[in-house]
Amino acid sequence: MxxxxxxxxxxxxxxxxxxxxxxxxxxxxxxxxxxxxxxxxxxxxxxxxxxxxxxxxxxxxxxxxxxxxxxxxxxxxxxxxxxxxxxxxxxxxxxxxxxxxxxxxxxxxxxxxxxxxFLQGVALEPEHIRSPAIFRHIARQMAKYHAIHAHNGWVPQSDLWLKMSKFFSLVPTHFEDPEKDQRLNSEVPSAVCLRDEMIWLQQNLSKLGSPVVLCHNDLLCKNIIYNQQEGNVKFIDYEYAGYNYQAFDIGNHFNEFAGLNEVDYTLYPGRELQLQWLRAYLEAYKEYKSQGTQVSNTEVEVLYVQVNRFALASHFFWGLWALIQAQYSTIDFDFLGYVFTFEQHPYNQDLNYVCSFLATKCAFADMQFSVSASTSR
Structure with a gap:
Protein backbone atom coordinates (compact mmCIF):
# COMPACT_ATOMS: atom_id res chain seq x y z
CA MET A 1 0.00 0.00 0.00
CA PHE A 118 -8.73 31.69 -1.66
CA LEU A 119 -6.08 32.14 1.04
CA GLN A 120 -5.25 35.66 2.15
CA GLY A 121 -1.59 36.50 1.76
CA VAL A 122 1.11 36.73 -0.88
CA ALA A 123 2.78 34.02 -2.92
CA LEU A 124 6.48 34.12 -2.12
CA GLU A 125 9.51 34.81 -4.31
CA PRO A 126 13.01 33.28 -3.97
CA GLU A 127 14.28 36.33 -2.07
CA HIS A 128 11.56 35.89 0.57
CA ILE A 129 12.22 32.26 1.44
CA ARG A 130 15.83 33.05 2.43
CA SER A 131 14.67 35.36 5.21
CA PRO A 132 15.00 33.73 8.67
CA ALA A 133 11.71 35.32 9.71
CA ILE A 134 9.95 33.47 6.89
CA PHE A 135 11.96 30.28 6.42
CA ARG A 136 11.33 29.30 10.05
CA HIS A 137 7.59 29.43 9.33
CA ILE A 138 8.12 27.31 6.22
CA ALA A 139 10.22 24.76 8.11
CA ARG A 140 7.60 24.53 10.84
CA GLN A 141 4.71 24.13 8.39
CA MET A 142 6.57 21.39 6.52
CA ALA A 143 7.22 19.63 9.82
CA LYS A 144 3.48 19.79 10.54
CA TYR A 145 2.75 18.08 7.22
CA HIS A 146 5.36 15.42 7.86
CA ALA A 147 3.94 14.63 11.29
CA ILE A 148 0.41 13.95 10.00
CA HIS A 149 -0.66 10.34 10.52
CA ALA A 150 -2.78 9.48 7.48
CA HIS A 151 -1.97 5.84 6.79
CA ASN A 152 -4.52 4.24 9.14
CA GLY A 153 -2.19 1.56 10.47
CA TRP A 154 -0.38 0.73 7.25
CA VAL A 155 3.38 1.06 7.19
CA PRO A 156 3.84 3.87 4.65
CA GLN A 157 6.28 3.43 1.81
CA SER A 158 7.55 5.99 -0.66
CA ASP A 159 6.20 5.77 -4.17
CA LEU A 160 8.96 8.04 -5.52
CA TRP A 161 10.59 5.33 -7.61
CA LEU A 162 7.25 4.11 -8.94
CA LYS A 163 6.31 7.65 -10.01
CA MET A 164 9.74 8.23 -11.49
CA SER A 165 9.48 5.03 -13.53
CA LYS A 166 6.05 6.10 -14.76
CA PHE A 167 7.42 9.50 -15.77
CA PHE A 168 10.31 7.79 -17.56
CA SER A 169 7.89 5.66 -19.59
CA LEU A 170 6.10 8.85 -20.74
CA VAL A 171 9.20 10.77 -21.84
CA PRO A 172 8.93 11.52 -25.57
CA THR A 173 11.49 10.03 -27.95
CA HIS A 174 10.93 12.79 -30.54
CA PHE A 175 8.96 16.00 -31.17
CA GLU A 176 7.03 16.99 -34.27
CA ASP A 177 8.51 20.46 -34.01
CA PRO A 178 11.96 20.26 -35.72
CA GLU A 179 13.59 22.79 -33.40
CA LYS A 180 12.36 21.03 -30.25
CA ASP A 181 13.40 17.67 -31.69
CA GLN A 182 16.90 18.97 -32.41
CA ARG A 183 17.21 20.27 -28.84
CA LEU A 184 15.99 16.94 -27.49
CA ASN A 185 18.57 14.96 -29.48
CA SER A 186 21.51 17.28 -28.86
CA GLU A 187 21.02 18.32 -25.24
CA VAL A 188 19.06 15.59 -23.42
CA PRO A 189 20.89 12.37 -22.39
CA SER A 190 19.84 9.16 -24.10
CA ALA A 191 17.14 6.90 -22.70
CA VAL A 192 19.81 4.38 -21.69
CA CYS A 193 21.72 7.04 -19.78
CA LEU A 194 18.57 8.29 -18.06
CA ARG A 195 17.60 4.76 -17.05
CA ASP A 196 21.06 4.15 -15.57
CA GLU A 197 20.85 7.41 -13.61
CA MET A 198 17.43 6.48 -12.28
CA ILE A 199 18.62 3.05 -11.14
CA TRP A 200 21.69 4.61 -9.48
CA LEU A 201 19.51 7.09 -7.59
CA GLN A 202 17.19 4.38 -6.31
CA GLN A 203 20.00 2.04 -5.27
CA ASN A 204 21.90 4.71 -3.36
CA LEU A 205 19.25 7.04 -1.95
CA SER A 206 16.89 4.35 -0.66
CA LYS A 207 19.72 3.23 1.68
CA LEU A 208 20.09 6.59 3.40
CA GLY A 209 17.51 5.88 6.09
CA SER A 210 15.29 8.91 5.43
CA PRO A 211 11.89 8.43 7.10
CA VAL A 212 8.82 8.09 4.88
CA VAL A 213 6.30 10.81 5.76
CA LEU A 214 3.37 12.66 4.21
CA CYS A 215 5.02 15.15 1.83
CA HIS A 216 3.94 18.08 -0.29
CA ASN A 217 6.57 17.17 -2.93
CA ASP A 218 6.25 20.42 -4.92
CA LEU A 219 7.12 23.25 -2.57
CA LEU A 220 8.17 25.92 -5.02
CA CYS A 221 7.91 29.56 -3.94
CA LYS A 222 4.53 30.24 -5.55
CA ASN A 223 3.01 27.33 -3.62
CA ILE A 224 3.76 29.10 -0.33
CA ILE A 225 1.28 31.75 0.81
CA TYR A 226 2.59 34.10 3.49
CA ASN A 227 0.10 35.96 5.68
CA GLN A 228 2.12 38.69 7.35
CA GLN A 229 -0.78 39.86 9.50
CA GLU A 230 -1.27 36.40 11.03
CA GLY A 231 2.43 35.57 10.94
CA ASN A 232 2.14 32.20 9.22
CA VAL A 233 2.48 30.39 5.91
CA LYS A 234 0.22 27.90 4.17
CA PHE A 235 1.05 25.60 1.29
CA ILE A 236 -1.18 25.19 -1.76
CA ASP A 237 -1.43 22.77 -4.71
CA TYR A 238 -1.33 19.11 -3.70
CA GLU A 239 -1.09 17.35 -7.07
CA TYR A 240 2.10 15.56 -6.09
CA ALA A 241 1.40 15.17 -2.35
CA GLY A 242 1.79 11.72 -0.86
CA TYR A 243 4.05 9.48 1.16
CA ASN A 244 7.69 10.06 0.29
CA TYR A 245 11.11 10.40 1.82
CA GLN A 246 11.36 13.27 4.27
CA ALA A 247 14.66 14.37 2.73
CA PHE A 248 13.17 14.56 -0.77
CA ASP A 249 10.56 17.12 0.31
CA ILE A 250 13.19 19.32 1.95
CA GLY A 251 15.78 18.88 -0.82
CA ASN A 252 13.14 19.70 -3.42
CA HIS A 253 12.31 22.91 -1.56
CA PHE A 254 15.99 23.87 -1.34
CA ASN A 255 16.24 23.46 -5.12
CA GLU A 256 13.37 25.93 -5.47
CA PHE A 257 15.51 28.65 -3.88
CA ALA A 258 16.91 29.02 -7.41
CA GLY A 259 13.56 30.20 -8.80
CA LEU A 260 11.47 28.97 -11.69
CA ASN A 261 11.24 31.38 -14.62
CA GLU A 262 14.79 32.69 -14.31
CA VAL A 263 16.70 29.88 -12.61
CA ASP A 264 19.83 30.92 -10.71
CA TYR A 265 21.53 28.12 -8.79
CA THR A 266 23.85 30.52 -7.01
CA LEU A 267 20.76 31.04 -4.83
CA TYR A 268 20.76 27.41 -3.70
CA PRO A 269 21.08 27.64 0.11
CA GLY A 270 24.61 27.29 1.46
CA ARG A 271 25.60 25.03 4.32
CA GLU A 272 25.05 27.53 7.16
CA LEU A 273 21.58 28.55 5.99
CA GLN A 274 20.66 24.90 5.51
CA LEU A 275 21.80 23.96 9.01
CA GLN A 276 19.68 26.74 10.53
CA TRP A 277 16.68 25.68 8.45
CA LEU A 278 17.08 22.01 9.28
CA ARG A 279 17.43 22.64 13.01
CA ALA A 280 14.23 24.72 13.01
CA TYR A 281 12.51 21.93 11.08
CA LEU A 282 13.68 19.13 13.40
CA GLU A 283 12.67 21.07 16.52
CA ALA A 284 9.15 21.50 15.12
CA TYR A 285 8.96 17.94 13.80
CA LYS A 286 9.89 16.47 17.18
CA GLU A 287 7.39 18.76 18.87
CA TYR A 288 4.57 17.64 16.55
CA LYS A 289 5.57 14.00 17.11
CA SER A 290 5.58 14.54 20.91
CA GLN A 291 9.29 13.70 21.11
CA GLY A 292 10.42 16.89 22.85
CA THR A 293 12.29 19.68 21.08
CA GLN A 294 15.94 18.86 21.79
CA VAL A 295 17.90 18.37 18.57
CA SER A 296 21.52 17.22 18.49
CA ASN A 297 24.17 18.40 16.05
CA THR A 298 24.43 14.84 14.73
CA GLU A 299 20.74 14.77 13.85
CA VAL A 300 21.09 18.02 11.93
CA GLU A 301 24.21 16.76 10.10
CA VAL A 302 22.54 13.49 9.14
CA LEU A 303 19.52 15.29 7.73
CA TYR A 304 21.85 17.66 5.87
CA VAL A 305 23.51 14.71 4.14
CA GLN A 306 20.18 13.09 3.27
CA VAL A 307 18.65 16.32 1.97
CA ASN A 308 21.52 17.20 -0.36
CA ARG A 309 21.55 13.69 -1.75
CA PHE A 310 17.80 13.69 -2.37
CA ALA A 311 18.09 17.10 -4.06
CA LEU A 312 19.60 15.08 -6.93
CA ALA A 313 16.45 12.94 -7.13
CA SER A 314 14.33 16.09 -7.16
CA HIS A 315 16.25 17.39 -10.19
CA PHE A 316 15.85 14.10 -12.01
CA PHE A 317 12.13 13.86 -11.18
CA TRP A 318 11.29 17.35 -12.46
CA GLY A 319 13.57 16.90 -15.46
CA LEU A 320 11.46 13.93 -16.59
CA TRP A 321 8.30 15.90 -15.79
CA ALA A 322 9.45 18.83 -17.93
CA LEU A 323 10.17 16.56 -20.89
CA ILE A 324 6.60 15.21 -20.68
CA GLN A 325 5.18 18.73 -20.37
CA ALA A 326 7.18 19.82 -23.42
CA GLN A 327 5.21 17.22 -25.37
CA TYR A 328 1.69 17.91 -24.09
CA SER A 329 1.32 21.21 -22.26
CA THR A 330 -0.54 24.13 -23.85
CA ILE A 331 0.94 26.60 -21.35
CA ASP A 332 3.43 29.11 -22.75
CA PHE A 333 6.60 27.99 -20.97
CA ASP A 334 9.98 26.73 -22.18
CA PHE A 335 9.86 23.28 -20.64
CA LEU A 336 12.91 22.06 -22.55
CA GLY A 337 14.88 25.05 -21.29
CA TYR A 338 13.74 24.13 -17.79
CA VAL A 339 15.24 20.66 -18.24
CA PHE A 340 18.61 22.10 -19.16
CA THR A 341 18.81 24.37 -16.10
CA PHE A 342 19.32 21.34 -13.85
CA GLU A 343 22.83 20.95 -15.24
CA GLN A 344 23.76 24.35 -13.75
CA HIS A 345 23.48 23.31 -10.11
CA PRO A 346 26.79 23.94 -8.28
CA TYR A 347 26.88 20.75 -6.20
CA ASN A 348 30.64 20.45 -5.84
CA GLN A 349 31.15 22.22 -2.53
CA ASP A 350 28.19 20.68 -0.72
CA LEU A 351 28.68 17.21 -2.18
CA ASN A 352 32.33 17.15 -1.15
CA TYR A 353 31.16 17.59 2.42
CA VAL A 354 28.36 15.08 1.96
CA CYS A 355 30.68 12.41 0.59
CA SER A 356 33.23 13.07 3.30
CA PHE A 357 30.59 12.79 5.99
CA LEU A 358 29.29 9.54 4.56
CA ALA A 359 32.77 8.07 4.33
CA THR A 360 33.71 8.90 7.91
CA LYS A 361 30.42 8.36 9.72
CA CYS A 362 28.78 5.36 8.09
CA ALA A 363 28.45 2.88 5.28
CA PHE A 364 25.26 3.08 3.21
CA ALA A 365 24.06 -0.34 4.25
CA ASP A 366 24.55 0.24 7.98
CA MET A 367 23.28 3.81 8.33
CA GLN A 368 21.24 3.85 11.52
CA PHE A 369 20.85 7.25 13.12
CA SER A 370 18.56 8.63 15.75
CA VAL A 371 16.62 10.68 13.19
CA SER A 372 15.22 7.56 11.54
CA ALA A 373 15.32 5.28 14.55
CA SER A 374 13.14 7.55 16.65
CA THR A 375 10.54 8.17 13.96
CA SER A 376 7.19 6.47 14.42
CA ARG A 377 5.97 4.90 11.18
Whole structure:
Protein backbone atom coordinates (compact mmCIF):
# COMPACT_ATOMS: atom_id res chain seq x y z
CA MET A 1 0.00 0.00 0.00
CA UNK A 2 2.72 2.45 -0.99
CA UNK A 3 0.39 5.29 -1.88
CA UNK A 4 -2.51 4.62 0.47
CA UNK A 5 -3.82 7.65 2.30
CA UNK A 6 -6.68 7.58 4.77
CA UNK A 7 -9.20 10.42 4.84
CA UNK A 8 -10.32 10.98 8.45
CA UNK A 9 -13.84 10.02 9.47
CA UNK A 10 -16.14 13.03 9.45
CA UNK A 11 -14.16 14.92 6.80
CA UNK A 12 -16.55 17.02 4.67
CA UNK A 13 -17.81 15.33 1.52
CA UNK A 14 -16.61 17.05 -1.64
CA UNK A 15 -19.29 17.22 -4.35
CA UNK A 16 -18.40 16.56 -7.99
CA UNK A 17 -20.17 18.79 -10.52
CA UNK A 18 -20.76 17.66 -14.09
CA UNK A 19 -19.13 20.70 -15.66
CA UNK A 20 -16.27 20.86 -18.15
CA UNK A 21 -14.35 24.10 -18.63
CA UNK A 22 -12.83 25.14 -21.93
CA UNK A 23 -9.35 26.34 -20.96
CA UNK A 24 -9.45 28.96 -23.74
CA UNK A 25 -13.02 30.21 -23.13
CA UNK A 26 -13.72 29.40 -19.51
CA UNK A 27 -16.22 32.04 -18.37
CA UNK A 28 -19.42 30.12 -19.24
CA UNK A 29 -18.23 26.98 -17.48
CA UNK A 30 -16.94 28.91 -14.47
CA UNK A 31 -20.32 30.62 -14.08
CA UNK A 32 -22.00 27.20 -13.93
CA UNK A 33 -19.74 26.32 -11.01
CA UNK A 34 -20.35 29.66 -9.28
CA UNK A 35 -24.12 29.22 -9.63
CA UNK A 36 -23.83 26.18 -7.34
CA UNK A 37 -21.08 27.43 -5.02
CA UNK A 38 -22.26 31.06 -4.69
CA UNK A 39 -25.97 31.06 -5.69
CA UNK A 40 -26.47 34.57 -4.28
CA UNK A 41 -23.94 36.07 -6.72
CA UNK A 42 -25.39 37.70 -9.85
CA UNK A 43 -23.68 36.21 -12.94
CA UNK A 44 -23.37 39.64 -14.56
CA UNK A 45 -21.41 40.92 -11.53
CA UNK A 46 -18.92 38.04 -11.32
CA UNK A 47 -15.39 39.16 -12.12
CA UNK A 48 -12.65 36.75 -13.13
CA UNK A 49 -8.93 37.09 -12.65
CA UNK A 50 -6.48 34.77 -14.40
CA UNK A 51 -3.36 33.88 -12.43
CA UNK A 52 -0.34 33.33 -14.63
CA UNK A 53 2.28 31.84 -12.28
CA UNK A 54 1.40 28.17 -12.73
CA UNK A 55 3.06 25.97 -15.34
CA UNK A 56 0.93 22.83 -14.89
CA UNK A 57 -2.67 24.08 -14.70
CA UNK A 58 -4.69 27.23 -15.33
CA UNK A 59 -6.06 29.11 -12.33
CA UNK A 60 -8.97 31.54 -12.37
CA UNK A 61 -10.21 33.58 -9.42
CA UNK A 62 -13.95 34.39 -9.35
CA UNK A 63 -15.29 37.19 -7.13
CA UNK A 64 -17.79 40.05 -6.90
CA UNK A 65 -17.30 43.64 -5.83
CA UNK A 66 -13.92 45.13 -5.07
CA UNK A 67 -12.85 42.61 -2.44
CA UNK A 68 -11.28 39.24 -3.20
CA UNK A 69 -11.88 37.94 0.33
CA UNK A 70 -14.65 35.54 -0.74
CA UNK A 71 -12.94 34.61 -4.02
CA UNK A 72 -13.47 31.11 -5.42
CA UNK A 73 -10.40 29.68 -7.11
CA UNK A 74 -11.14 27.53 -10.16
CA UNK A 75 -8.26 25.35 -11.27
CA UNK A 76 -8.42 23.79 -14.73
CA UNK A 77 -6.18 20.76 -15.12
CA UNK A 78 -3.45 21.04 -17.74
CA UNK A 79 -3.64 19.09 -20.99
CA UNK A 80 -2.85 15.37 -20.52
CA UNK A 81 -1.78 15.85 -16.89
CA UNK A 82 -3.94 12.87 -15.99
CA UNK A 83 -1.14 10.77 -17.52
CA UNK A 84 1.11 11.51 -14.56
CA UNK A 85 -1.14 12.97 -11.85
CA UNK A 86 -3.58 10.79 -9.92
CA UNK A 87 -6.48 13.23 -9.52
CA UNK A 88 -8.42 11.00 -7.12
CA UNK A 89 -5.38 10.77 -4.87
CA UNK A 90 -4.91 14.53 -5.10
CA UNK A 91 -8.42 15.09 -3.74
CA UNK A 92 -7.77 12.64 -0.90
CA UNK A 93 -4.57 14.49 -0.01
CA UNK A 94 -6.43 17.80 -0.13
CA UNK A 95 -9.11 16.48 2.25
CA UNK A 96 -6.54 15.06 4.67
CA UNK A 97 -4.63 18.34 4.80
CA UNK A 98 -7.86 20.32 5.17
CA UNK A 99 -8.86 18.12 8.12
CA UNK A 100 -5.54 19.00 9.79
CA UNK A 101 -5.96 22.73 9.05
CA UNK A 102 -3.09 22.69 6.59
CA UNK A 103 -5.09 23.49 3.47
CA UNK A 104 -7.89 25.80 2.28
CA UNK A 105 -11.45 24.53 1.93
CA UNK A 106 -12.07 22.33 -1.10
CA UNK A 107 -15.49 23.36 -2.44
CA UNK A 108 -15.95 20.86 -5.25
CA UNK A 109 -14.39 18.99 -8.12
CA UNK A 110 -15.59 19.10 -11.72
CA UNK A 111 -14.79 17.09 -14.83
CA UNK A 112 -11.44 18.73 -15.52
CA UNK A 113 -10.58 20.61 -12.34
CA UNK A 114 -11.50 21.66 -8.84
CA UNK A 115 -12.60 24.73 -6.87
CA UNK A 116 -11.20 25.82 -3.53
CA UNK A 117 -10.93 28.66 -1.05
CA PHE A 118 -8.73 31.69 -1.66
CA LEU A 119 -6.08 32.14 1.04
CA GLN A 120 -5.25 35.66 2.15
CA GLY A 121 -1.59 36.50 1.76
CA VAL A 122 1.11 36.73 -0.88
CA ALA A 123 2.78 34.02 -2.92
CA LEU A 124 6.48 34.12 -2.12
CA GLU A 125 9.51 34.81 -4.31
CA PRO A 126 13.01 33.28 -3.97
CA GLU A 127 14.28 36.33 -2.07
CA HIS A 128 11.56 35.89 0.57
CA ILE A 129 12.22 32.26 1.44
CA ARG A 130 15.83 33.05 2.43
CA SER A 131 14.67 35.36 5.21
CA PRO A 132 15.00 33.73 8.67
CA ALA A 133 11.71 35.32 9.71
CA ILE A 134 9.95 33.47 6.89
CA PHE A 135 11.96 30.28 6.42
CA ARG A 136 11.33 29.30 10.05
CA HIS A 137 7.59 29.43 9.33
CA ILE A 138 8.12 27.31 6.22
CA ALA A 139 10.22 24.76 8.11
CA ARG A 140 7.60 24.53 10.84
CA GLN A 141 4.71 24.13 8.39
CA MET A 142 6.57 21.39 6.52
CA ALA A 143 7.22 19.63 9.82
CA LYS A 144 3.48 19.79 10.54
CA TYR A 145 2.75 18.08 7.22
CA HIS A 146 5.36 15.42 7.86
CA ALA A 147 3.94 14.63 11.29
CA ILE A 148 0.41 13.95 10.00
CA HIS A 149 -0.66 10.34 10.52
CA ALA A 150 -2.78 9.48 7.48
CA HIS A 151 -1.97 5.84 6.79
CA ASN A 152 -4.52 4.24 9.14
CA GLY A 153 -2.19 1.56 10.47
CA TRP A 154 -0.38 0.73 7.25
CA VAL A 155 3.38 1.06 7.19
CA PRO A 156 3.84 3.87 4.65
CA GLN A 157 6.28 3.43 1.81
CA SER A 158 7.55 5.99 -0.66
CA ASP A 159 6.20 5.77 -4.17
CA LEU A 160 8.96 8.04 -5.52
CA TRP A 161 10.59 5.33 -7.61
CA LEU A 162 7.25 4.11 -8.94
CA LYS A 163 6.31 7.65 -10.01
CA MET A 164 9.74 8.23 -11.49
CA SER A 165 9.48 5.03 -13.53
CA LYS A 166 6.05 6.10 -14.76
CA PHE A 167 7.42 9.50 -15.77
CA PHE A 168 10.31 7.79 -17.56
CA SER A 169 7.89 5.66 -19.59
CA LEU A 170 6.10 8.85 -20.74
CA VAL A 171 9.20 10.77 -21.84
CA PRO A 172 8.93 11.52 -25.57
CA THR A 173 11.49 10.03 -27.95
CA HIS A 174 10.93 12.79 -30.54
CA PHE A 175 8.96 16.00 -31.17
CA GLU A 176 7.03 16.99 -34.27
CA ASP A 177 8.51 20.46 -34.01
CA PRO A 178 11.96 20.26 -35.72
CA GLU A 179 13.59 22.79 -33.40
CA LYS A 180 12.36 21.03 -30.25
CA ASP A 181 13.40 17.67 -31.69
CA GLN A 182 16.90 18.97 -32.41
CA ARG A 183 17.21 20.27 -28.84
CA LEU A 184 15.99 16.94 -27.49
CA ASN A 185 18.57 14.96 -29.48
CA SER A 186 21.51 17.28 -28.86
CA GLU A 187 21.02 18.32 -25.24
CA VAL A 188 19.06 15.59 -23.42
CA PRO A 189 20.89 12.37 -22.39
CA SER A 190 19.84 9.16 -24.10
CA ALA A 191 17.14 6.90 -22.70
CA VAL A 192 19.81 4.38 -21.69
CA CYS A 193 21.72 7.04 -19.78
CA LEU A 194 18.57 8.29 -18.06
CA ARG A 195 17.60 4.76 -17.05
CA ASP A 196 21.06 4.15 -15.57
CA GLU A 197 20.85 7.41 -13.61
CA MET A 198 17.43 6.48 -12.28
CA ILE A 199 18.62 3.05 -11.14
CA TRP A 200 21.69 4.61 -9.48
CA LEU A 201 19.51 7.09 -7.59
CA GLN A 202 17.19 4.38 -6.31
CA GLN A 203 20.00 2.04 -5.27
CA ASN A 204 21.90 4.71 -3.36
CA LEU A 205 19.25 7.04 -1.95
CA SER A 206 16.89 4.35 -0.66
CA LYS A 207 19.72 3.23 1.68
CA LEU A 208 20.09 6.59 3.40
CA GLY A 209 17.51 5.88 6.09
CA SER A 210 15.29 8.91 5.43
CA PRO A 211 11.89 8.43 7.10
CA VAL A 212 8.82 8.09 4.88
CA VAL A 213 6.30 10.81 5.76
CA LEU A 214 3.37 12.66 4.21
CA CYS A 215 5.02 15.15 1.83
CA HIS A 216 3.94 18.08 -0.29
CA ASN A 217 6.57 17.17 -2.93
CA ASP A 218 6.25 20.42 -4.92
CA LEU A 219 7.12 23.25 -2.57
CA LEU A 220 8.17 25.92 -5.02
CA CYS A 221 7.91 29.56 -3.94
CA LYS A 222 4.53 30.24 -5.55
CA ASN A 223 3.01 27.33 -3.62
CA ILE A 224 3.76 29.10 -0.33
CA ILE A 225 1.28 31.75 0.81
CA TYR A 226 2.59 34.10 3.49
CA ASN A 227 0.10 35.96 5.68
CA GLN A 228 2.12 38.69 7.35
CA GLN A 229 -0.78 39.86 9.50
CA GLU A 230 -1.27 36.40 11.03
CA GLY A 231 2.43 35.57 10.94
CA ASN A 232 2.14 32.20 9.22
CA VAL A 233 2.48 30.39 5.91
CA LYS A 234 0.22 27.90 4.17
CA PHE A 235 1.05 25.60 1.29
CA ILE A 236 -1.18 25.19 -1.76
CA ASP A 237 -1.43 22.77 -4.71
CA TYR A 238 -1.33 19.11 -3.70
CA GLU A 239 -1.09 17.35 -7.07
CA TYR A 240 2.10 15.56 -6.09
CA ALA A 241 1.40 15.17 -2.35
CA GLY A 242 1.79 11.72 -0.86
CA TYR A 243 4.05 9.48 1.16
CA ASN A 244 7.69 10.06 0.29
CA TYR A 245 11.11 10.40 1.82
CA GLN A 246 11.36 13.27 4.27
CA ALA A 247 14.66 14.37 2.73
CA PHE A 248 13.17 14.56 -0.77
CA ASP A 249 10.56 17.12 0.31
CA ILE A 250 13.19 19.32 1.95
CA GLY A 251 15.78 18.88 -0.82
CA ASN A 252 13.14 19.70 -3.42
CA HIS A 253 12.31 22.91 -1.56
CA PHE A 254 15.99 23.87 -1.34
CA ASN A 255 16.24 23.46 -5.12
CA GLU A 256 13.37 25.93 -5.47
CA PHE A 257 15.51 28.65 -3.88
CA ALA A 258 16.91 29.02 -7.41
CA GLY A 259 13.56 30.20 -8.80
CA LEU A 260 11.47 28.97 -11.69
CA ASN A 261 11.24 31.38 -14.62
CA GLU A 262 14.79 32.69 -14.31
CA VAL A 263 16.70 29.88 -12.61
CA ASP A 264 19.83 30.92 -10.71
CA TYR A 265 21.53 28.12 -8.79
CA THR A 266 23.85 30.52 -7.01
CA LEU A 267 20.76 31.04 -4.83
CA TYR A 268 20.76 27.41 -3.70
CA PRO A 269 21.08 27.64 0.11
CA GLY A 270 24.61 27.29 1.46
CA ARG A 271 25.60 25.03 4.32
CA GLU A 272 25.05 27.53 7.16
CA LEU A 273 21.58 28.55 5.99
CA GLN A 274 20.66 24.90 5.51
CA LEU A 275 21.80 23.96 9.01
CA GLN A 276 19.68 26.74 10.53
CA TRP A 277 16.68 25.68 8.45
CA LEU A 278 17.08 22.01 9.28
CA ARG A 279 17.43 22.64 13.01
CA ALA A 280 14.23 24.72 13.01
CA TYR A 281 12.51 21.93 11.08
CA LEU A 282 13.68 19.13 13.40
CA GLU A 283 12.67 21.07 16.52
CA ALA A 284 9.15 21.50 15.12
CA TYR A 285 8.96 17.94 13.80
CA LYS A 286 9.89 16.47 17.18
CA GLU A 287 7.39 18.76 18.87
CA TYR A 288 4.57 17.64 16.55
CA LYS A 289 5.57 14.00 17.11
CA SER A 290 5.58 14.54 20.91
CA GLN A 291 9.29 13.70 21.11
CA GLY A 292 10.42 16.89 22.85
CA THR A 293 12.29 19.68 21.08
CA GLN A 294 15.94 18.86 21.79
CA VAL A 295 17.90 18.37 18.57
CA SER A 296 21.52 17.22 18.49
CA ASN A 297 24.17 18.40 16.05
CA THR A 298 24.43 14.84 14.73
CA GLU A 299 20.74 14.77 13.85
CA VAL A 300 21.09 18.02 11.93
CA GLU A 301 24.21 16.76 10.10
CA VAL A 302 22.54 13.49 9.14
CA LEU A 303 19.52 15.29 7.73
CA TYR A 304 21.85 17.66 5.87
CA VAL A 305 23.51 14.71 4.14
CA GLN A 306 20.18 13.09 3.27
CA VAL A 307 18.65 16.32 1.97
CA ASN A 308 21.52 17.20 -0.36
CA ARG A 309 21.55 13.69 -1.75
CA PHE A 310 17.80 13.69 -2.37
CA ALA A 311 18.09 17.10 -4.06
CA LEU A 312 19.60 15.08 -6.93
CA ALA A 313 16.45 12.94 -7.13
CA SER A 314 14.33 16.09 -7.16
CA HIS A 315 16.25 17.39 -10.19
CA PHE A 316 15.85 14.10 -12.01
CA PHE A 317 12.13 13.86 -11.18
CA TRP A 318 11.29 17.35 -12.46
CA GLY A 319 13.57 16.90 -15.46
CA LEU A 320 11.46 13.93 -16.59
CA TRP A 321 8.30 15.90 -15.79
CA ALA A 322 9.45 18.83 -17.93
CA LEU A 323 10.17 16.56 -20.89
CA ILE A 324 6.60 15.21 -20.68
CA GLN A 325 5.18 18.73 -20.37
CA ALA A 326 7.18 19.82 -23.42
CA GLN A 327 5.21 17.22 -25.37
CA TYR A 328 1.69 17.91 -24.09
CA SER A 329 1.32 21.21 -22.26
CA THR A 330 -0.54 24.13 -23.85
CA ILE A 331 0.94 26.60 -21.35
CA ASP A 332 3.43 29.11 -22.75
CA PHE A 333 6.60 27.99 -20.97
CA ASP A 334 9.98 26.73 -22.18
CA PHE A 335 9.86 23.28 -20.64
CA LEU A 336 12.91 22.06 -22.55
CA GLY A 337 14.88 25.05 -21.29
CA TYR A 338 13.74 24.13 -17.79
CA VAL A 339 15.24 20.66 -18.24
CA PHE A 340 18.61 22.10 -19.16
CA THR A 341 18.81 24.37 -16.10
CA PHE A 342 19.32 21.34 -13.85
CA GLU A 343 22.83 20.95 -15.24
CA GLN A 344 23.76 24.35 -13.75
CA HIS A 345 23.48 23.31 -10.11
CA PRO A 346 26.79 23.94 -8.28
CA TYR A 347 26.88 20.75 -6.20
CA ASN A 348 30.64 20.45 -5.84
CA GLN A 349 31.15 22.22 -2.53
CA ASP A 350 28.19 20.68 -0.72
CA LEU A 351 28.68 17.21 -2.18
CA ASN A 352 32.33 17.15 -1.15
CA TYR A 353 31.16 17.59 2.42
CA VAL A 354 28.36 15.08 1.96
CA CYS A 355 30.68 12.41 0.59
CA SER A 356 33.23 13.07 3.30
CA PHE A 357 30.59 12.79 5.99
CA LEU A 358 29.29 9.54 4.56
CA ALA A 359 32.77 8.07 4.33
CA THR A 360 33.71 8.90 7.91
CA LYS A 361 30.42 8.36 9.72
CA CYS A 362 28.78 5.36 8.09
CA ALA A 363 28.45 2.88 5.28
CA PHE A 364 25.26 3.08 3.21
CA ALA A 365 24.06 -0.34 4.25
CA ASP A 366 24.55 0.24 7.98
CA MET A 367 23.28 3.81 8.33
CA GLN A 368 21.24 3.85 11.52
CA PHE A 369 20.85 7.25 13.12
CA SER A 370 18.56 8.63 15.75
CA VAL A 371 16.62 10.68 13.19
CA SER A 372 15.22 7.56 11.54
CA ALA A 373 15.32 5.28 14.55
CA SER A 374 13.14 7.55 16.65
CA THR A 375 10.54 8.17 13.96
CA SER A 376 7.19 6.47 14.42
CA ARG A 377 5.97 4.90 11.18
Missing amino acids: ANYIHVPEGAPVVPKLDVTLDEHDYRAGALKLIKTLRPHWKPSEVKMKTFTDGITNKLIGCYVGGSMQDMVLVRVYGNKTELFVDREFEVKSFRVLQAHRCAPRLYCTFNNGLCYE
